[in-house]
Amino acid sequence: MSTSPIHDFLTKYADSGTVRCHMPGHKGKENPADITEISGADSLFESDNGGGIIEQSERNAARIFRSYKTLYSCGGSTLAINAMLALAKLNSGKSEVIAPRYSHRAFISSCIHLGLSPVWVYPDEFLSAKVSAENIERLITPNTAAVFITSIDYYGGMCDIEPIARVCKRHGVPLLIDNAHxxxxxxxxxxxHPLRRGAAMCADSAHKTLPVLTGGAYLHIADKKFAPDAKEAMSIFGSSSPSYLILDSLDKFNALYMSDPDIIERVCGMLDMLKAALKAKGVPLYDSDRMRVTLDSLSAGSSGISTAEILRQNGIECEYADAARCVLLFGAYTTAEDIKRVYEVLTSRDIFPKATGVSALKFARVEKALDPREAFYLPKELIDINKAVGRICAGITAPCPPGVPLIMPGEIISAEAVRQLRALGVKYIQVLL
Ligand SMILES: Cc1ncc(COP(=O)(O)O)c(C=O)c1O
Known part of the structure; x- marks a missing residue:
């Protein structure tokens, strides 16, 4: 069987000289690989058991990820998260989902779409993936549909998934991992990888850390009971015209990995050495996963935003920076020259200029008045953030990156929440009338 069935088909079609009396309207002139579900191609949400090119390619992906089943998404992890939560609700008939407070906005939009109630676990730190199995277990009730954990977090922190998976198993609750990063x-x-640590399902953005076009992602299934309805669950949220350019890109990664299984480990090895060298030079690093270098600017008396600006002036653009940290994200195509350049800039410039009055964000606990779905569909207005204390939040205010809402629809906006939102540059917010 081919390691790149989608790519093979697209190449053959582009070379065939066929007159394209089908969508899309650019007739292959924008990009010859951008097709739709023509004869011989496949339809993303109907591809199961037909033996077509998408099914073959998804099977290749399942093989390299060692999942029970893998589905492609052309709508990022957002679509995979929507589908994963729909499957949890469909299989349990329940409506509560336990999740860390710093979940991505994709989780909240799923709650709005599906009428799920989030039950929050509060990690100690802003954006942190680190939640404990004990804190999760305390919140499990007979109405828990799933536990939803984000790991890796935006700083590169990781959650110890295995003990949480054991708790979930004991209570018969599926563990869903937002593994976008x-x-x-x-x-x-x-x-x-969450599939090796006991997750029932996980959503991975291929485009964030693999050489895949933006929008390419996977829904991986380990627990067989979720597989039969998975395509249907994706289809209720996704476009009926998924991008073949993204499918092609996902397909090509399978072949690339199969022909060069060290491609990721090689770059991780170079990054391990970079981090060790930076530490030896006294550069303060946050303890991140292997694909990131997270500069702990706050601990050096500076701010992540100032560090990012200096890097920019020196030809390095970071993935994310906030008051505390600056995150550099690498990938399979990062070269030894790129890493050398990063090392030179980080060690030869003052990347931590003194900053005063900087503190890390930490979100205060807020009171909930309504579930996100109820609040989202009630009449609302947009008001000045300075006038929002005491009002009920009605929308998702989540500057991106990291796309993590500090206040959710249905919550009562506190003075502390206003302070934090202003610190993130938010000027207006939607509230209930
Ligand atoms: C933690 C987390 N989850 C989910 C998403 C959504 O991923 P995607 O952009 O692939 O839809 C993001 C995006 O940044 C994210 O940071």
Whole structure:
């Protein structure tokens, strides 16, 4: 069987000289690989058991990730998260989902779409993936549909998934992992991919850490009971015209990995050495996963935003920076020259200029008045953030990155929440009338 059935088909079609009396309207002139579900191609949400090119390619992906089943998404992890939560609700008939407070906005939109109630676990730190099995277990009730954990977090922190998976198993609750930042974990040493740690399902953005076009992602299924309805669950949220350019890109990664299984470990090895060299030079690093270098600017008396600005002036653009940290994200195509350049800039410039009055964000606990779905569909207005204390939040205010809402629809906006939102540059917020 081909290692790149989608790519093979697209190449053959582009070379065939066929007159394209079908969508899309650019007739292959924008990009010859951009097709739709023509004869011989496949339809993303109907591809199961037909033996077509998408099914073959998804099977290749399942093989390299070692999942029971893998589905492609052309709508990022967002679509995979929507589908994963729909499957949890469909299989349990229940409506509560236990999740860390710093979940991505994709989780909240799923709650709005599906009428799920989030039950929050509060990690100690802003954006942190680190939640404990004990804290999760305390919150499990007979109405728990799933536990939903984000790991890797935006700073590169990781959750110890295995003990949480054991708790979930004991209570018969599926563990769903938002692994948007960790698709690459399947291809390097350490066995840290959520599928190896006991997750029932996980959503991986291929485009964040693998050489895949933006929008390419996977829904991986380990627990067989979720497989039969998975395509249907994806289809209720996804476009009926998924991008073949993204499918092609996902397909090509399977072939690339099969022909060069060290491709990810090689770059992780170079990054391990970079981090060791930076530490030896006294550069303060946050303890991140292997694909990131997270500069702990706050501990050096500076701010992550100032560090990012200096890097920019020196030809390095970071993935994310906030008051505390600056995150550099690498990938399979990062070269030894790129890493050398990063090392030179980080060690030869003052990347931590003194900053005063900087503190790390930490979100205060807020009171809930309504579930996100109820609040989202009630009449609302947009008001000045300075006038929002005491009002009920009605929308998702989540500057991106990291796309993590500090206040959710249905919550009462506190003075502390206003302070934090202003610190993130938010000027207006939607509230209930
Ligand atoms: C933790 C987390 N989950 C989910 C998403 C959504 O991923 P995607 O952009 O692939 O839809 C993101 C995006 O940044 C994210 O950071």
């Amino acid at each position: 960790g698709a690459y974990l399947a291809f390097c040493s350490g066995g840290l």
